[in-house]
Amino acid sequence: QVQLVESGGGLVQPGGSLRLSCVASRRIFEIHIMNWYRQPPGKQRELVAAITPRGNQNYADSVKGRFTISRDNAKKTLYLQMNSLKPEDTAVYYCNAETQPQSWGQGTQVTVSS
Secondary structure, three states: OOOEEEEOOEEEOOOOOEEEEEEEOOOOOOOOOEEEEEEOOOOOOEEEEEEOOOOOEEEOOOOOOOEEEEEEOOOOEEEEEEOOOOHHHOEEEEEEEOOOOOEEOOOEEEEEOO
């Protein structure tokens, strides 16, 4: 496992932007798939975006064209740039590493509201 620490959440108005960060305790991005998940209030956790060791990216349909996952291997930091935010993006966002067993951060709250 690896320790993951998210930051960057907060309250933002609809149409606004936020960038989430996830710092890993050791270099793993070149080995493991990294994901961002979210859990809206009263709903199940869902996959938002993923990036493979080769840099291939995948997104949930609901965020395509608005969110971008990226990473800085040297800084051991995973990012999620979120633009054109909508109220339905409100959720706790989690960083995940597909290690064995899987590694999870503590989550960061994103609230989109006017």
